Amino acid sequence: xxxxxxxxxxxxxxxxxxxxxxxxxxxxxxxxxxxxxxxxxxxxxxxxxxxxxxxxxxxxxxxxxxxxxxxxxxxxxxxxxxxxxxxxxxxxxxxxxxxxxxxxxxxxxxxxxxxxxxxxxxxxxxxxxxxxxxxxxxxxxxxxxxxxxxxxxxxxxxxxxxxxxxxxxxxxxxxxxxxxxxxxxxxxxxxxxxxxxxxxxxxxxxxxxxxxxxxxxxxxxxxxxxxxxxxxxxxxxxxxxxxxxxxxxxxxxxxxxxxxxxxxxxxxxxxxxxxxxxxxxxxxxxxxxxxxxxxxxxxxxxxxxxxxxxxxxxxxxxxxxxxxxxxxxxxxxxxxx
Numbered sequence: 242x243x244x245x246x247x248x249x250x251x252x253x254x255x256x257x258x259x260x261x262x263x264x265x266x267x268x269x270x271x272x273x274x275x276x277x278x279x280x281x282x283x284x285x286x287x288x289x290x291x292x293x294x295x296x297x298x299x300x301x302x303x304x305x306x307x308x309x310x311x312x313x314x315x316x317x318x319x320x321x322x323x324x325x326x327x328x329x330x331x332x333x334x335x336x337x338x339x340x341x342x343x344x345x346x347x348x349x350x351x352x353x354x355x356x357x358x359x360x361x362x363x364x365x366x367x368x369x370x371x372x373x374x375x376x377x378x379x380x381x382x383x384x385x386x387x388x389x390x391x392x393x394x395x396x397x398x399x400x401x402x403x404x405x406x407x408x409x410x411x412x413x414x415x416x417x418x419x420x421x422x423x424x425x426x427x428x429x430x431x432x433x434x435x436x437x438x439x440x441x442x443x444x445x446x447x448x449x450x451x452x453x454x455x456x457x458x459x460x461x462x463x464x465x466x467x468x469x470x471x472x473x474x475x476x477x478x479x480x481x482x483x484x485x486x487x488x489x490x491x492x493x494x495x496x497x498x499x500x501x502x503x504x505x506x507x508x509x510x511x512x513x514x515x516x517x518x519x520x521x522x523x524x525x526x527x528x529x530x531x532x533x534x535x536x537x538x539x540x541x542x543x544x545x546x547x548x549x550x551x552x553x554x555x556x557x558x559x560x561x562x563x564x565x566x567x568x569x570x571x572x573x574x575x576x577x578x
Contacts, residue, residue: 243269247285249294257441259296259477266293282316287323291330297478298334301526302474305524306334320345340373341529343567348373359376361387361398365406372413382412400437404430408442411449412578414496420453427453433481444473448486455489460496467493481532482522485525485578488536495543507547514543514552530567 246269255261266289287345290313298306313327332355339347348370356363359557364387371380387406390396407430414423434443447470448480454463467490474486491513524532537560544553 243272243283246272247288250289254292254295255264256400256438257473257477257559259299259441262292263296265502274440284323284326287317287326291327294327294330294334298337301483301523301528303334303338303482303528318340320470325358327467329355329362332365332542333362334360334404336370338528340370341532342525343373343531345370346373361396361402365402368406369409372409372416377413377417381410387453400433401439401442404434404437404439404442404446405441407433408446408449408502411446415449415456415531415578420456424450424453439520441473441477444470444478445482448489449578451493452489458496460493462491464497465489479527480523481527481529482537484520484527484532487523488520488532488539489578491520492539504548510543510547514540514547517543530563534563534567534569537563548567 243274246265250265250269252263253259253265269285269289272553274323290309294306294309294313296307297303309376310327310331317324317327319328332351335434336351336355339345339351348366352363352367352370353570364383368380368383368387371377371383378459384406387396388410390404391398391403407426411423411427411430412424412566414420427446431443431446431450433439447466450464451466454460454466467486471490473484474482494509494513494516499504499508517536520536521540524536537556541553541556544550544552544556
């Protein structure tokens with residue numbers, strides 16, 4: 242029964258339903274598994290605890306996530322049979338946190354450590370790191386190499402890995418102002434996610450397509466796409482995914498009323514600034530400081546247009562304080578969505 246719950250937890254997590262994954266994990270952890278008053282911990286327990294650690298990290302609860310990893314280190318020492326499971330999980334959490342906070346050396350170390358456990362995942366993360374740092378040529382080379390290896394079947398990876406790689410490649414093309422090519426890869430990701438029932442990745446591919454629509458001055462269509470999938474993002478997404486989706490939604494609300502009358506414009510601006518307050522808090526939870534600055538900068542502009550000078554100055558002050566601690570050194574490394 243424990244193995245069954247572990248499989249359910251892993252599959253729900255893979256298919257993008259974090260709430261059901263968490264439920265399956267909790268059911269396993271509360272399962273009576275003792276034999277003559279002796280409790281056994283095996284692969285199933287290791288898998289579900291790793292899933293819970295990832296879910297805590299996705300919600301910005303990094304100390305809690307690392308507490309779970311610390312517990313796993315005690316139960317499954319480094320040279321034990323199932324230690325590789327938590328080792329990979331730990332490095333993924335460290336990597337995501339480091340990339341959000343632009344701590345490149347920490348992210349590089351995580352990739353190096355990951356390569357000893359899962360080389361394909363390490364190469365994917367290396368490409369993500371290159372993209373985040375604005376090293377686009379190296380990122381393109383790594384991503385195209387991964388896709389070619391997948392097509393040639395020289396690497397054994399899941400369909401979920403394939404879709405994630407396509408999404409990063411599409412984002413990279415958007416980052417380099419090539420939305421036409423990006424759309425091709427994002428549609429491939431969309432179809433693959435639908436075919437393999439990867440619900441959350443399907444939703445994220447849709448959000449990238451909405452971003453492209455926003456970029457080509459189709460904010461109404463983009464907003465419709467976002468609203469159709471917003472519940473899935475808010476239910477199963479990480480705080481980072483929630484924040485960037487709501488940020489895009491706020492920009493679409495503003496862009497849609499560019500030529501509207503004064504009252505409609507003011508209503509849209511007020512909705513957007515309220516959304517941006519939530520966006521700032523969500524990005525703060527993810528420790529994604531440069532995205533916090535971007536949201537504050539945009540919010541200050543909207544307050545200025547509304548004539549709310551005190552609120553504008555407050556946002557400007559927060560931006561300045563953040564920029565002193567976390568300066569932006571490379572404009573090409575700014576996230577596009």
